[in-house]
Amino acid sequence: MQGYLLAVGLASWLELRRHRHLGKFDRSADMLSSATTPPVSIIVPAYNEAAGIVDSVRSMSMLSYPRFEIVIVNDGSTDETLDRMIEAFRMEAISTPYRGDIATAPVRAIYRSRLPLPIILVDKENGGRADAINTGINVSRYPYVLLTDADVVLDGYCLLRAMRHVLEDRQATVAVGGNVRPLNGANVEYGKVTKADLGPTLLERTQVLEYVRSFVATRPGWSRFNTMLLLSGAFGLFRRDVLTEVGGLSRGHLGEDLDLTMRIHRHLRDQKRRYRIVYAPDAVCWTEVPNTREVLSRQRIRWHRGLFAAVRDFAPMLGNPRYGGLGLVAWPLFMLFEFVAPIIEFIGWFVIPISLLSGRLNWPVALSLLLIAYFIGAANSLLALLLDEAFGYFSRPIDALRLIGVAFLENLGMRQRTVWWRTRALWGGRSSWAWGNMQRRGVANLSN
Amino acid sequence: MTSSTLLPWVIGSAAVAVLLTAVLFVVKVAHHDLTRRAGDRRAHYIGAVGEILARRTIPEGLPVGWSDDPIFHDTLSEFLSIVAGEERRILTELSSRLGLSDRLASRARHLHRSAARAEAVHHLAELASPAHGPLFHQLFGDRSPHVRLGAARGLARLGDLSAVPRLIQALAAERPWIALRMADMLLAFGPSAVPNLTKWLREIALVSLQGNRQTTQVIRVVGLLSDPAAEPVLQELLDSPDPLVRMRAAEALGRCGTPGGVARLAAAMTDADWRVRAQVASSLGMIRDPSALDVLVTGLHDESWWVRQNSAQAMAELPAGRERLREMADEGTDEIVQIAHYQLALAGRGGS
Numbered sequence: 001m002q003g004y005l006l007a008v009g010l011a012s013w014l015e016l017r018r019h020r021h022l023g024k025f026d027r028s029a030d031m032l033s034s035a036t037t038p039p040v041s042i043i044v045p046a047y048n049e050a051a052g053i054v055d056s057v058r059s060m061s062m063l064s065y066p067r068f069e070i071v072i073v074n075d076g077s078t079d080e081t082l083d084r085m086i087e088a089f090r091m092e093a094i095s096t097p098y099r100g101d102i103a104t105a106p107v108r109a110i111y112r113s114r115l116p117l118p119i120i121l122v123d124k125e126n127g128g129r130a131d132a133i134n135t136g137i138n139v140s141r142y143p144y145v146l147l148t149d150a151d152v153v154l155d156g157y158c159l160l161r162a163m164r165h166v167l168e169d170r171q172a173t174v175a176v177g178g179n180v181r182p183l184n185g186a187n188v189e190y191g192k193v194t195k196a197d198l199g200p201t202l203l204e205r206t207q208v209l210e211y212v213r214s215f216v217a218t219r220p221g222w223s224r225f226n227t228m229l230l231l232s233g234a235f236g237l238f239r240r241d242v243l244t245e246v247g248g249l250s251r252g253h254l255g256e257d258l259d260l261t262m263r264i265h266r267h268l269r270d271q272k273r274r275y276r277i278v279y280a281p282d283a284v285c286w287t288e289v290p291n292t293r294e295v296l297s298r299q300r301i302r303w304h305r306g307l308f309a310a311v312r313d314f315a316p317m318l319g320n321p322r323y324g325g326l327g328l329v330a331w332p333l334f335m336l337f338e339f340v341a342p343i344i345e346f347i348g349w350f351v352i353p354i355s356l357l358s359g360r361l362n363w364p365v366a367l368s369l370l371l372i373a374y375f376i377g378a379a380n381s382l383l384a385l386l387l388d389e390a391f392g393y394f395s396r397p398i399d400a401l402r403l404i405g406v407a408f409l410e411n412l413g414m415r416q417r418t419v420w421w422r423t424r425a426l427w428g429g430r431s432s433w434a435w436g437n438m439q440r441r442g443v444a445n446l447s448n
Numbered sequence: 449m450t451s452s453t454l455l456p457w458v459i460g461s462a463a464v465a466v467l468l469t470a471v472l473f474v475v476k477v478a479h480h481d482l483t484r485r486a487g488d489r490r491a492h493y494i495g496a497v498g499e500i501l502a503r504r505t506i507p508e509g510l511p512v513g514w515s516d517d518p519i520f521h522d523t524l525s526e527f528l529s530i531v532a533g534e535e536r537r538i539l540t541e542l543s544s545r546l547g548l549s550d551r552l553a554s555r556a557r558h559l560h561r562s563a564a565r566a567e568a569v570h571h572l573a574e575l576a577s578p579a580h581g582p583l584f585h586q587l588f589g590d591r592s593p594h595v596r597l598g599a600a601r602g603l604a605r606l607g608d609l610s611a612v613p614r615l616i617q618a619l620a621a622e623r624p625w626i627a628l629r630m631a632d633m634l635l636a637f638g639p640s641a642v643p644n645l646t647k648w649l650r651e652i653a654l655v656s657l658q659g660n661r662q663t664t665q666v667i668r669v670v671g672l673l674s675d676p677a678a679e680p681v682l683q684e685l686l687d688s689p690d691p692l693v694r695m696r697a698a699e700a701l702g703r704c705g706t707p708g709g710v711a712r713l714a715a716a717m718t719d720a721d722w723r724v725r726a727q728v729a730s731s732l733g734m735i736r737d738p739s740a741l742d743v744l745v746t747g748l749h750d751e752s753w754w755v756r757q758n759s760a761q762a763m764a765e766l767p768a769g770r771e772r773l774r775e776m777a778d779e780g781t782d783e784i785v786q787i788a789h790y791q792l793a794l795a796g797r798g799g800s
Binding site: 021030033034035036094095096099112164167168169170362364365367368369371372375376378379382383385386389392394395396397399400401403404407408 | 449450451454455457458461462464465468469471472473475476477479480483563623624625628629631632635665668672753786789790793794
C-alpha cells in the first residue's frame with residue numbers, strides 16, 4: 001500500500017510541477033476581462049443552513065469571474081434558511097419557465113434578487129442533496145455548472161483557475177475538480193480566508209493531513225492519466241450537457257460524488273467519446289471538517305457506505321479493458337486500497353494476537369515489519385506535506401512542527417479508529433441518505 | 449526472513465522519515481522567510497512608486513537594484529496597467545532612467561528559461577514604445593507560446609496593424625488557451641483591426657467555406673468590435689454550411705448589425721439548426737428593431753425550448769414586443785403564459 005502511495009505521489013509531483021510551470025504564466029486578469037470566458041452557474045444545495053447561508057452566498061457573489069449566477073436550492077429546510085435568504089438579498093418570487101431535464105421533487109417557488117446580484121433561489125420539497133442539485137441543474141442557464149455546498153468558502157480566483165482547464169481543451173474537458181481544504185481555525189474576513197490554520201485539536205489537524213494526502217499527493221497523479229475517480233462534492237465543475245446526459249446525481253446514493261464521476265466516465269467511454277476529467281490543484285475551496293469524534297465517525301461511515309455502493313454498481317468496470325486505464329488500473333487499485341485494505345487490516349487485529357498467543361508468530365519479524373510500515377507511512381505523509389509546500393499554506397515554523405508531529409502520531413490510534421469506522425460501515429444496515437447534521441458555525445463566525 | 453535481515457530496512461525507513469522531517473522543516477522555514485522578504489520588498493516598491501506619483505518628481509540616485517528585481521518589474525507593470533496620462537509618462541520616465549526597457553529587452557532575447565523570457569516580454573509590453581516593434585515581431589516567432597503571447601500584447605499596445613494577419617494565423621496554430629488570449633489581443637487593437645479581419649473573412653473563410661476554430665474566433669472578435677462595416681461579410685457568412693459559423697455570424701450581427709440587416713437575419717430564423725435559430729432570436733433582440741417582431745412571435749412556437757425562450761427575451765427588448773407579451777400572458781397556452789410572465793417580470797413591467 002505504501003508503495004502505491006509513493007507511486008501515485010510521484011505522478012502527483014510531476015503533475016504539480018507542470019501546474020507550477022503553467023502557473024508562472026497565470027494571467028488571471030486576462031481571463032477576467034475576456035469576452036471569451038464562458039459563464040458559469042454555481043449551484044448550492046441548502047438544507048437547514050440558516051446559520052451561514054447568507055454569508056456563504058455573499059462570499060460567493062464576490063468571486064472574481066466575469067459572468068456567473070448563483071442558484072441556491074432550499075431543499076425543504078425546516079429552519080429559517082429560506083426567510084434569511086429572502087430578507088438578506090431582497091428575493092422576490094417570479095413566474096419562470098422551468099426545464100425538467102432531470103426529474104426532481106416538486107418546486108414550490110423560484111425567487112430572483114431585486115439587488116444587482118445574480119442570485120436565484122429555488123424553494124422545493126425535501127428530496128436530499130442530490131435532488132436539490134438536480135433541481136439547480138434544471139434551473140441553471142449557463143453551459144458550465146459548479147456544484148458546491150452551502151458551508152464552503154470559495155477562494156476568490158478558484159472559478160477562473162478551474163475554468164482555465166476547460167479553456168485549454170473546451171471540446172474534451174467535461175469536469176474539473178478543485179482542491180478542498182479544512183477551514184477549521186482559519187481566519188475568514190468578508191468571505192475570504194485571510195489566514196489558514198491547522199485547527200485547535202489533533203482530530204482536526206489529522207484531517208488537514210488526510211486532505212493534503214488526498215488532494216495534493218494523490219489526485220493530481222490520477223488526473224495526469226485521466227483516471228480521476230472522484231470529484232469532491234465541495235467543488236466540482238461540470239459541463240451542464242454532460243450532467244443532463246447522465247441524468248444528474250443519483251438520488252439516495254450515499255456516495256453521490258463518486259457515483260457521478262464514475263457514471264460520467266462510463267457513459268463517455270461507452271460512447272467512445274474523447275473527454276477528460278481534470279483536477280485543478282490551484283482552484284481552492286475551504287470547508288469545515290468535523291471537530292468531534294462522533295460527527296467524524298458518522299461522516300466516515302457514510303463515505304464508506306457510499307464507496308460500498310459504488311463498488312457494487314461499477315463492478316462490471318473492474319478489469320474491463322473497454323474502460324482503458326480506468327478499468328484496468330485506477331478502479332481496481334482504488335477498490336483494493338480504499339475498500340479491501342481496511343478489511344484486511346481489521347482482520348489482522350485478530351489474527352496477529354491469536355498467532356502471537358498460539359506461538360505461531362515470529363514476533364521480532366512482525367515487529368520489524370510493523371516498524372517499516374510505520375516509518376514508510378510517516379514518510380509518505382511527509383512527502384505529501386512537501387508537495388503541499390507549493391501552495392504556501394501553514395508555512396510558520398510552529399505549523400511545520402505540528403504537521404510533522406501529526407505525520408508521526410496519525411498511525412498511533414487515529415488510523416486504527418478510521419479502519420474501525422470503515423469496517424463498521426459494512427454492517428448495520430443501509431441508512432437512507434441524510435443531510436449532514438454537523439453543527440455549523442457559519443462562515444462569518446469563523447474569524448478568530 | 450529473519451529480524452536481522454529486516455534490520456537494515458527498519459533503519460533505512462526510519463532514516464528516510466527523519467531525513468524528510470528535517471527537509472520539510474527547513475523548506476517550510478525557508479519558504480516562510482522568502483515569502484516574508486518578498487512581501488516586504490513589494491510593499492516597499494508600492495510605497496516608493498506611489499510616492500513618486502504623488503510628488504510627480506523622480507528623485508535622483510535611484511537604487512541600482514530596482515531594475516534587476518523581478519518584484520519591482522511586477523509592481524511597475526501593475527502601476528502601468530492602471531495609470532494614464534501624466535502618471536504614465538512619469539512611470540515611463542522612471543523606467544527609462546533605470547534603463548528598464550533595455551534590460552527587459554535583453555532578458556526577453558537572451559534568457560534561456562522560457563518562463564523568465566515570457567515574464568520579461570510581458571513587462572516590456574507594458575512599456576512598449578515604437579522602438580520595440582521589431583523586437584516584438586521577432587519574439588512573435590519564439591518557441592515559447594507565452595513569449596509569443598507577450599509579444600502579441602506588445603504589438604497590440606503599439607497598434608501595429610501589420611501584426612493582425614499573424615495574429616489571425618495564430619488563432620489556428622496555437623493551442624486553445626493561447627489562441628483565446630490571441631483573440632483578446634486582436635480585440636485590443638480596437639475597430640482599426642476590423643478592415644483586416646473582414647478582409648480575411650472575405651478572402652479565406654468565405655472562399656474555403658470551412659468552419660473551424662480560427663474562423664469562429666475571427667467572427668467573434670469582429671462582433672465584439674461592433675463595427676457596422678463588418679455587416680455585409682457577416683450576412684454572407686449566414687450561408688455557411690457550418691452551423692457553428694452561422695451561429696457566430698448571427699451573434700456578431702446582433703452586436704454590430706443595423707436595422708437595415710434585420711431582414712437577412714430574420715430569414716435565418718428558418719435555419720435547420722436550432723442553435724442558429726436561438727442565436728438569431730437573441731441577436732434580433734440586441735438590434736431592437738420593431739420590424740423583427742413578427743418573426744419573433746413565430747419563434748415563440750418553435751420546436752426548440754431555447755428558441756422559444758430567446759424569442760420571448762428578444763420581444764421583451766421591444767416596446768411593441770412587451771405589449772404582445774402582455775396580451776399573451778392573458779390568453780396564450782400554458783407555456784407561452786409562463787414565458788411571457790417571466791420576461792415581463794425581468795423587464796420590470798409587471799408579471800409574476
